Amino acid sequence: RRPPPPQSALEKVVAQEGLSLQQLSGKWFLVGMASRCSYLAEHSHQLEATTVTMSVLDGQSLAISTFRKLDRMCWEIRQHYLPTQAPGHFLLKGEGDWKSTKVDVVVGEADPSSFVILYYQKGRSISVKLYGRSSLVSDAIVDKFEQRIRAVGLSEDVTYYFPTYGFCASADEFHVLD
Numbered sequence: 001r002r003p004p005p006p007q008s009a010l011e012k013v014v015a016q017e018g019l020s021l022q023q024l025s026g027k028w029f030l031v032g033m034a035s036r037c038s039y040l041a042e043h044s045h046q047l048e049a050t051t052v053t054m055s056v057l058d059g060q061s062l063a064i065s066t067f068r069k070l071d072r073m074c075w076e077i078r079q080h081y082l083p084t085q086a087p088g089h090f091l092l093k094g095e096g097d098w099k100s101t102k103v104d105v106v107v108g109e110a111d112p113s114s115f116v117i118l119y120y121q122k123g124r125s126i127s128v129k130l131y132g133r134s135s136l137v138s139d140a141i142v143d144k145f146e147q148r149i150r151a152v153g154l155s156e157d158v159t160y161y162f163p164t165y166g167f168c169a170s171a172d173e174f175h176v177l178d
Contacts, residue, residue, distance in 0.1 A: 008121060008124065008126075009121065009126045009152040009153055010104055010106060010119055010121040010126060010152075012151070012152065013106050013108050013119050013152065014108070015086065015087060015088025015089060015106050015107055015108065016088055016107050016108065016109050016110045017087075017088075019087075019088060019107060019110055019112070021056045021059070021060070021062065022056055023110075023112035024054050024056075024062065024107070024110070024112060024116060025054055025055050025056055026053070026054065026133075027051060027052070027053050027133075028051065028052045028053075028054065028116065028131035028132065028133065029049075029050070029051055029052075029131060029132050029133070029134060029135040029162075029164075029167075030049075030050035030051070030052065030129060030130075030131055030162050031115075031130045031131060031132045031135065031136075031137050031142075031145075031161065031162060032129070032130040032142070032145060032159060032160065032161045032162065033127060033128070033129045033130070033159070033160050033162070034127060034128045034145075034149035034154040034155075034158055034159040034160075035125075035126075035127035035128075035154070035158060035160075036125065036127075036154070036158050037125075037127065040158075040160060041158070044160050047160060047162050047163060048068045048069040048070070048162070048163065048166065049068070049069070049135070049162060049163040049164065049165060049166045049167045049168075050066060050067065050068040050162055050167075051066070051067045051068075051167050051168065052064055052065065052066050052067070052131060053065045053067075057080070060083040061080060061081060061082050061083050061090070062080070062081040062090065063078070063079075063080055063081075064078070064079045064080070064081060065077070065078050066078075066079070067167070067168040067169070067170070067171060068168060069166070069168055073171075073175055074168035074169075074170065074171045074172075074175060075168075075171050075175045075176070075177065076170070076171035076175065076176045076177070077176075077177045078176065078177065078178045079092055080092075081105055084104075088106060088107040089104065089105070089106050089107075090104075090105040090106075090107075091103070091104060091105070092104075092105055092120075101122075102122070103120050103121065103122045104120070104121045104122075105118060105119065105120055106118070106119040108128070108148060109144065109148065113133065114132060114133050114137065114138075114141065115130065115131065115132050115133070115137055115141045115144075115145075116130075116131045117129070117130055117131075117144070117145055117148055118131065119152070126152050126153075126154070127154075128145070128148060128149050128152065128154065130142075130145040135162075135164040135165075135167070136164055146159070
């Protein structure tokens, strides 16, 4: 008999209860991110101010537009978070073989007027993002974020905070990635 596979970090995350997707609509600022991503570690000195606009499609999925600079040009990256059976859980499918590129997303905790903490898992790798309604959030929210990242086995040494200035408001038609 094989032992059951180890529980993934995301399975321990409880989705925010009683949250309507409409409450997530609007503009958010990426405040912080915890991830063991080697690219992020190597390029953390180049982090760019990032905003996200969330809108609800068909009442159950989320359209996400991320605006950030790349080589001093503003880009828009469009993603579609598909609903799953569990409330607060979404699936982000990649190109090609979607099973190897799928990302599970969980809305972990939110106060729609001020912050939302999202968890992303691809394979066995987990990352956590803190978004705020403004680019600066209270110390209490940062403390909550840091507690959540420790709870999934991440630490301060893989936590990055984003600039609070230099945001992109839009991107031209040649700088949109779907």
